[in-house]
Amino acid sequence: AETLLASPSNSAMAEKDVAAKLGWHEAYSRRVRIITGVVGLILLFCGVICQWVASSRMSDVPLKLLCKTWAGEDAQNDVDDWNKYKYEYYNHRPHDHTLDLADVAAEFSGFNPGARIPLDQFLESRPSFWCRYLPECLPGTTCKNGRISWVNETWARGGAWVGRPISTEPHWNIAAGTMGFYGNPIRCGDKAKVFKDMLTAIHTTLSGEWTVDPATGAVWNEGAVEGAAREFNNACQRGKGSIGYILGCSPVLASLACVVCACVLFRKDRDSGSCCGSKGCCSPALGANLGQGLAIIAVAMTLIGFWVIAFQVSQEYSQSYGFCGSAPKNLVIKGIYFDGTACADVNTDAEKKTNPLLSFLAGITALYTAGGICNIIATVILLVAINKINESSKLLNFQNLEGRDDDDDDDL
Numbered sequence: 007a008e009t010l011l012a013s014p015s016n017s018a019m020a021e022k023d024v025a026a027k028l029g030w031h032e033a034y035s036r037r038v039r040i041i042t043g044v045v046g047l048i049l050l051f052c053g054v055i056c057q058w059v060a061s062s063r064m065s066d067v068p069l070k071l072l073c074k075t076w077a078g079e080d081a082q083n084d085v086d087d088w089n090k091y092k093y094e095y096y097n098h099r100p101h102d103h104t105l106d107l108a109d110v111a112a113e114f115s116g117f118n119p120g121a122r123i124p125l126d127q128f129l130e131s132r133p134s135f136w137c138r139y140l141p142e143c144l145p146g147t148t149c150k151n152g153r154i155s156w157v158n159e160t161w162a163r164g165g166a167w168v169g170r171p172i173s174t175e176p177h178w179n180i181a182a183g184t185m186g187f188y189g190n191p192i193r194c195g196d197k198a199k200v201f202k203d204m205l206t207a208i209h210t211t212l213s214g215e216w217t218v219d220p221a222t223g224a225v226w227n228e229g230a231v232e233g234a235a236r237e238f239n240n241a242c243q244r245g246k247g248s249i250g251y252i253l254g255c256s257p258v259l260a261s262l263a264c265v266v267c268a269c270v271l272f273r274k275d276r277d278s279g280s281c282c283g284s285k286g287c288c289s290p291a292l293g294a295n296l297g298q299g300l301a302i303i304a305v306a307m308t309l310i311g312f313w314v315i316a317f318q319v320s321q322e323y324s325q326s327y328g329f330c331g332s333a334p335k336n337l338v339i340k341g342i343y344f345d346g347t348a349c350a351d352v353n354t355d356a357e358k359k360t361n362p363l364l365s366f367l368a369g370i371t372a373l374y375t376a377g378g379i380c381n382i383i384a385t386v387i388l389l390v391a392i393n394k395i396n397e398s399s400k401l402l403n404f405q406n407l408e409g410r411d412d413d414d415d416d417d418l
Contacts, residue, residue, distance in 0.1 A: 035325030043267065043391035048266045049384035050301075054257045056310075056377025061253035064315070065246040067366060069196035073137035075363040078175030078354075081138040083200050094167040096212065098159055103194045104198040104217060105168050114165055128201060129242055133180075134165035136192070136200050136240050141354075162383040177357035178362075179341045181326035191367070194242035202235035206319075252314050253374070256307040260381050263300035267388055300391045301385040327388040331358045 070080035095105050109129065115137040134140060143149035144166045148156040154170045209217050209226035216226045224230070330338045330349035337344045340354045350361045 039391045042387050046384045046387035046391060047264060049387065050267075050382045052259055053377040053380030053384060054260045056373050056380065057253070057257040057260070057308075060374035060377060061257065062252060064367075064370050064374070065191050065249060066193050067363065069136055069200070071191050071362055071366060073139070075178050075361055076133040076180065077137050077139040077141045077196045078173040078177035079137070079139040080373070082196065083138050083203065085203045085206055087138055088204050090169055091165070091167050091333055092207050093212065094157075094169065096167075098157070104220065106207070108221065110204065110208060113163060121235060128238070129197065129245065132164060135204075139150065139171050140165070141173055141177045145174055150198065176353040176357060176359075178350075178353050181348040190246075193242040194239050194246070197242055198239035201238045202231055205231045205234055222291055247316060252307070253311050253388060256304055256311050256378065256381065259300050259304035259307060263297050263304055263385075263388070266297035267301060267391070295392075298389060301388055305382050305385050308381050311374065312378060315374055325366065327361070410413075 028226035036047045043358065069082050074080040086369070092105055099226055111131075114128075135255055140154075143154070144164055146158040146163075147154050147166045149172050152172050152174060154166055154168055154172065157166050186284070205226075206228075209219075211217060218225050326348070328343050328347040329351050330341075330343050331351045333343065335356065338349060338352055338356065339357070341349045341352050343349060350364050351358060353359055
């Protein structure tokens with residue numbers, strides 16, 4: 007009798023009897039687990055891809071897109087442009103003063119002339135520092151044939167020098183209060199290139215010889231310019247590190263949850279699937295609980311990412327603009343509403359076209375939001391699959407319970 011009870015067939019029958027008494031059906035549980043698991047993994051994979059792409063592009067906007075929005079032309083300043091600026095500087099100012107970083111900062115960033123300016127302060131420069139074309143003839147200047155022909159040296163600012171080109175293409179107005187934010191999402195490599203070209207121009211004479219730094223006494227050379235541009239790029243990357251870390255945590259955790267759930271999803275209910283055993287470190291229950299924890303944390307980080315996206319885009323950009331496409335034409339003048347609000351969907355030629363930079367950021371926001379929603383839905387679905395795995399593990403633990411001996415009861 008003991009041999010018959012211990013046989014595998016009788017043991018399996020006993021297990022089925024226990025499962026039937028508990029109302030648990032292995033085939034049904036396995037089907038639910040696989041269907042919900044596959045759907046959840048597909049949604050989770052799509053959500054991770056969307057969030058990876060969005061988080062990598064949120065702070066990596068091409069500089070050409072900023073110039074296209076601000077001036078209507080996507081060209082950016084290069085060495086030739088900065089050499090023209092240097093020539094005009096020496097042409098209208100005494101030659102006993104050497105052009106330096108402080109002069110450039112006073113021109114484009116509003117700092118006081120003569121002050122020592124840290125390199126990373128140029129990260130907040132106006133778009134005129136980065137872009138070749140000006141959107142219009144600036145106050146204090148006279149323009150002719152698409153270029154500046156005269157500059158009032160006493161108060162003209164913003165990169166106005168004789169010969170600088172003026173864009174003839176329509177552009178979009180920048181909302182008041184957002185000028186300092188416009189450079190934040192721009193690609194650091196593009197910024198570093200313009201900064202390098204500027205250093206090359208201002209630290210060489212009109213004949214092309216390297217100058218001596220008045221503060222350190224060291225002679226500038228190509229290696230020093232490369233090092234300064236590299237440090238400028240590093241400072242830019244550090245400034246974006248916190249946002250990138252927050253936005254990147256959600257897809258990383260979701261990816262780990264996806265891998266863990268995939269490892270335990272298709273394992274048999276009664277098979278541990280590894281040498282660790284059903285109660286070891288590789289048991290399905292442990293893997294399911296680990297995947298559940300990672301998925302929940304990923305959802306929490308996704309919600310935090312939503313807040314960061316809302317702050318980065320909505321508060322810094324969207325809330326400062328108005329939509330004027332449906333407004334009467336007499337209330338909109340050159341892309342500005344009658345109350346002074348910049349229009350996001352009307353350019354300076356009264357064309358109903360969306361601001362390219364805002365459109366790009368809105369698309370990235372929508373992509374990240376869509377990925378986050380996919381992750382949240384996938385997490386709910388995967389929790390169903392994980393629950394089925396836990397049901398199987400609990401049933402196996404119940405079947406392995408052993409009754410206590412009478413002698414043990416007496417001892418108690």
